Amino acid sequence: MHLAYPVVLAALLFSVGVYGVLARRNVILVLMSVELMLNAVNLNLVAFDAWLRDSLHAGQALTLFTITIAAAEIGLGLAIVLLLFRARGTADIDRAIALGDPAESTADVDEAPVGTEALKGRATA
Amino acid sequence: MSAAALLAATGPLDPAARSFLSPTGVEIVFLLVGIAVLGSAVVAVTTKQLVHAALWLVAALGGLAVEFLLLTAEFVAWVQVLIYLGSVVVLVLFGLMLTKAPIGRSPDADSKNRWVALVVALASAGTLVTLVVDAFRTSWIDLGAGGGSAAVTGASLFRTWVLPFEALSVLLLAALVGAIVLSRGAGRRVPAPRSGRIRAGRPVGSNGTVAQRAAAAPPAEAPETAPAEES
Numbered sequence: 001m002h003l004a005y006p007v008v009l010a011a012l013l014f015s016v017g018v019y020g021v022l023a024r025r026n027v028i029l030v031l032m033s034v035e036l037m038l039n040a041v042n043l044n045l046v047a048f049d050a051w052l053r054d055s056l057h058a059g060q061a062l063t064l065f066t067i068t069i070a071a072a073e074i075g076l077g078l079a080i081v082l083l084l085f086r087a088r089g090t091a092d093i094d095r096a097i098a099l100g101d102p103a104e105s106t107a108d109v110d111e112a113p114v115g116t117e118a119l120k121g122r123a124t125a
Numbered sequence: 126m127s128a129a130a131l132l133a134a135t136g137p138l139d140p141a142a143r144s145f146l147s148p149t150g151v152e153i154v155f156l157l158v159g160i161a162v163l164g165s166a167v168v169a170v171t172t173k174q175l176v177h178a179a180l181w182l183v184a185a186l187g188g189l190a191v192e193f194l195l196l197t198a199e200f201v202a203w204v205q206v207l208i209y210l211g212s213v214v215v216l217v218l219f220g221l222m223l224t225k226a227p228i229g230r231s232p233d234a235d236s237k238n239r240w241v242a243l244v245v246a247l248a249s250a251g252t253l254v255t256l257v258v259d260a261f262r263t264s265w266i267d268l269g270a271g272g273g274s275a276a277v278t279g280a281s282l283f284r285t286w287v288l289p290f291e292a293l294s295v296l297l298l299a300a301l302v303g304a305i306v307l308s309r310g311a312g313r314r315v316p317a318p319r320s321g322r323i324r325a326g327r328p329v330g331s332n333g334t335v336a337q338r339a340a341a342a343p344p345a346e347a348p349e350t351a352p353a354e355e356s
Contacts, residue, residue, distance in 0.1 A: 001265070001268055002145065002152065002261075002264070003266055004145075004257070004258055004262060005152060006155070006196065007261055008257060009162070011253035011254050012250055012254065013163065014249070015246045015247070016170055018242075018245060019170055019242050020169070020170030022238065022241070022242030023170070023235055023236055023238070023242035023243070025233060025234060025235060025236045026175065026221075026231075026234060027224075028221050028224065029178060029234065031220075032169065032182050035182070035186075035209070035213060036170070036185065039185075042189070042193075043189060043192060046193055046196050046198045047266070049198070051266045053267070053269075053272070056285045057273070057282075060200070060273055060281075061281060061282055061285070063198070063201050064204060064282070065289060067208050068208075068293050068297060071212060071213060071297070074213050074217065075216060075300055075301070076304050078216055078217070078219070078220040079303070079308045082223060082224065083307055085223070094236060
């Protein structure tokens with residue numbers, strides 16, 4: 001098999017994940033896109049392991065480690081998302097701007113009502 | 126003569142002579158599954174229905190498990206099926222259903238900067254594909270059977286990689302404990318007192334600190350600590 005097939009597929013999958021991370025608003029959808037990016041890396045690792053015929057099988061071992069870390073990451077991430085939802089009542093990243101720069105959010109006309117809504121939600125929570 | 130016929134049947138052995146225009150069967154299957162994986166991934170990041178996005182993610186990750194099988198990494202493929210399809214997607218579905226109570230079309234699933242995101246994604250895709258095609262155009266994978274079987278992977282994992290393996294088990298334990306601590310909730314460390322009485326005549330847990338906490342608590346928690354104040 002040509003090495004170009006899995007490597008190009010991994011590059012395209014990574015780009016799809018980049019689009020999802022940047023364009024999605026719900027935190028859980030962003031986490032799903034991060035999983036897509038991690039899987040693109042896994043495909044690269046397996047393809048290079050098969051290409052180089054590594055006697056230590058470093059690529060496949062690293063793939064297993066990546067899958068483990070992804071499982072730990074999604075567990076912790078969902079716990080944090082549930083905490084955020086419990087405190088704010090929303091899972092939108094665009095509204096979690098308590099640590100954001102206030103000057104920027106008031107200068108941007110589109111972001112201003114979102115910011116005041118988030119502040120109101122924090123006051124009632 | 127039979128050896129020459131065999132050589133002619135296996136195709137040219139020179140790596141530079143292998144053409145993309147005459148793909149092997151494995152390459153055709155890889156290409157078809159890859160198109161399915163890519164399409165599922167695109168639908169998963171663009172659909173407005175959140176639960177459908179998680180189910181398309183299942184399709185993409187399952188297709189990737191098939192790709193791992195085609196690259197002779199059997200053990201990694203089954204681990205992918207078990208962990209990603211079995212636990213990660215189920216966790217994602219739990220999270221979606223716990224935080225997004227009305228399931229259905231949500232028009233605000235996409236942020237306002239999706240066109241910027243599209244431009245960034247297309248730029249990264251163009252750059253990466255150009256780079257890797259230019260770099261690995263003539264590289265050829267000799268797929269041998271058994272390269273990623275459970276025996277081979279287990280032997281390398283428990284001989285060479287045993288220290289990172291154990292470190293990862295500790296990391297998983299720490300992540301588990303952290304997730305439990307986070308999802309217990311930070312505000313209610315003291316459990317609510319039960320209404321039953323013990324011999325001392327006071328409800329369980331009704332010492333001075335609980336009464337102080339009940340006085341300082343926000344009104345949402347007042348009904349839980351009300352029996353402590355009555356005695």
